[in-house]
Amino acid sequence: VIFTALCVALTVHLLIPEFSLLTGLLLGAIVAPPDAVAATSVTKNLPVPKRIITILEGESLVNDASSLILYQFALLAITSGKLSWINLPLNFIVMSGGGVVLGLCASLLFMYVLKKIEEATIVTVISLLLPLIIYISAEKLHISGVLAVVSCGLHLSWYVSEITSFQIRFKLKEFWDVLIFVLNGVIFILLGLQLPELTKLFDAEQLWHLIGDGFIISSVVILARIIWVFPMAHINISLHNKYSKTKIEVGGDLNKHLFIVAWSGMRGMVSLAIAMALPLTLLDGTILPMRNEIVLLAFVVISITL
Secondary structure, three states: OHHHHHHHHHHHHHHOOOOOHHHHHHHHHHHOOOOHHHHHHHHOOOOOOHHHHHHHHHHHHHHHHHHHHHHHHHHHHHHHOOOOOOHHHHHHHHHHHHHHHHHHHHHHHHHHHHHOOOOHHHHHHHHHHHHHHHHHHHHHOOOOHHHHHHHHHHHHHHHHHHHOOHHHHHHHHHHHHHHHHHHHHHHHHHHHHHHHHHHOOOOHHHHHHHHHHHHHHHHHHHHHHHHHHHHHHHHHHHHHHHHOOOOOOOOHHHHHHHHHHHHOOOOOHHHHHHHHOOOOEOOOOOEOOOHHHHHHHHHHHHHHHO
């Protein structure tokens, strides 16, 4: 995510000089995270190994958290006009680490609570409220709410078969499948309603220039993922083969699987949501620079990758 965001920041700064590197980084943070729902929707009717689908679903949790933290930093720096490049890595570590610790603590607490509850409806309500409680608590402590929710969810999921019955898990899955479908639909409808008004803010020449730039940025987003996946996978495999008794074979099916992972970088709900969440003004009341351009470029990248 960070690699993709930096590539996008540099590209958009070169394409559109009005974009500062920081504003480019904000756009990069928006379009960097791939969408798990889009990827799994495309692959569900194809003979793709379950391990690949698990990777595509699992990576989105960490990727979304990383992009949202990067988005928060870039947006805060732009709106406040202050950014310390020295303190940035330290703040990133504190926010991330604090979020993970809070999430794990919350998970241990709620594991104890859920063991005492046998009513599926109550567990479903708790599953809906729990992320909100953790997120708000984390934000009050100025740590990453997203990572707190993700770490809590992951930890709970490892032990969910021990603390809940199959009937409860079945009802939970049905509820969350419907809710995710509705949320995806609502976000795309909202963008669809906003897009006609957005395009009216540009004359025809500006609009076509931005769409052309969107194609170039989309290519960068797609290539950045491919460039990252193959070398990193082979480095991980070589380290695994060096220190583990079980060996992973390189070649044939592995490269096919890596290509599927590298190519499954569709952008979707998270990118749409945080693009639309951009504030209209800075802290001093002036208009957020390049906001309309950022939203339009994000929409182009999402459309092309889908």
